[in-house]
Amino acid sequence: MIDRLESIARRYREIDAEMARPEVATDHARLTKLAREQAGLREIVTTYERYRRAQHEMQSAHEMVRHEKDAEMQEFLRSEERRFAAQVGELEESLKVLLLPKDPNDDKDVVVEIQGAEGGEEAALFAADLFRMYQYSQLKFEGGVHRVQRVPKTEAQGRIHTSAATVSVMPEADPVEVDLKPEDYEIKTSTSTGPGGQSVNTTYSAIRITHRPTGIVVSIQDEKSQLQNKEKALRVLRARLYDMKLAEQQAAIGAQRRSMVGGGNRSEKIRTYNFKENRVTDHRIKLTMHKLDQIMAGDLDDLVSALIAAERASQLDGSDGL
Structure with a gap:
């Protein structure tokens, strides 16, 4: 457990340092993401700091008892050792609970x-x-x-x-989001077919996009420009992926119900x-x-x-x- 707590404390300090960097301070999306991550770690880190302080005080009292000659002072130090030992036990139980995986749905409406x-x-x-x-x-x-x-x-x-x-x-x-990365799809170009004159049939303006993870294929040759066909094909692909993810989400909600x-x-x-x-x-x-x-x-x-x-x-x- 201690190794995990040390790792979390290190990450908390790393976030502090990262948020202080000028390029991060001006990047609202990055700053918000880091602030949210840090907020999720804050209670664990502060409880762990209290745990370490209580442990240090308990050990200090124990050492002082060994070297103290006065009987009354010895009894006082033993009571302090017991008090800090109880704190250590309580904080350890709190840390065990804080380290449990959180339900990602707990904060949602x-x-x-x-x-x-x-x-x-x-x-x-x-x-x-x-x-x-x-x-x-x-x-x-x-x-x-x-x-x-x-x-x-x-x-x-x-x-x-x-x-x-x-x-x-x-x-x-959650709102359905489609993250379409360039490495997830393959684009092929070809000449358009059908009416439109000789230039249409010799220019590589037709676009065919294959989405590798799902196998969805979109072919567009409506426009004379390859760039316009590509943009339109990507819009169609995003729409189809959105429909697919929405159907998956609704199926999962139905199964949960x-x-x-x-x-x-x-x-x-x-x-x-x-x-x-x-x-x-x-x-x-x-x-x-x-x-x-x-x-x-x-x-x-x-x-x-x-x-x-x-x-x-x-x-x-x-x-x-x-």
Whole structure:
């Protein structure tokens, strides 16, 4: 862990030096990229500096105890050593968490879709309850099937019904960008065919571009100028690559949504809400809380904290997460 922390600290200092260079200071795009990278490292670096200071103070106190003759002073130094040792332990745990890989979607806006699933009208009413609850809370862990057990407002006999609603939480999609590098495509020229006179059929103005990674081929001979045909062919190629990437992005979002909501069956539940017992059970971490009324009012802090702790623990032991 120390080697990795030293590497991060070195990179942080390198960014500082690079941002101070005049040519970087005038390059807004480069400066923004470096500032963003440095901001992502800052908390790790400052925590590591505190860790090193606490470790140094702990070792200094330990050495001073060995050479101190006064019993009262020895006891004071031992208490200082214990205090700094506790700080070292706490900061080490913080560093372990900070070094965990971050979810790249954590900082994005999200699109939340809530639908009534099994249970008809009662499922729709419960979906509305979930919507009100989520207006004030963190959403990352909420994708899945939510099961409810309660007496519906529409139930005249007082019987408990079991229904379900599905929640999908997806990060807002990044704008699709097409990075078309010259080394990724091959250009061939040829004479144009068709009407246009002798000069059209003897001038190498027709353009054929092959995109190597995808195999897409674009041929353009509309203009008399080779340069104009090339520019048009590249525009067409960019448009086709954009359509391809957009389709891939939409397919990935669709797959992510399907993995969250499944078939909407109660058996696929991630959480159960039992109104009669004022009980919530999160089946992923086997946590039961008897404060359903508070949770439905938006007080999800304890529940979300438990889910975050479980996810971090699973990352630390190398498992796949929740």
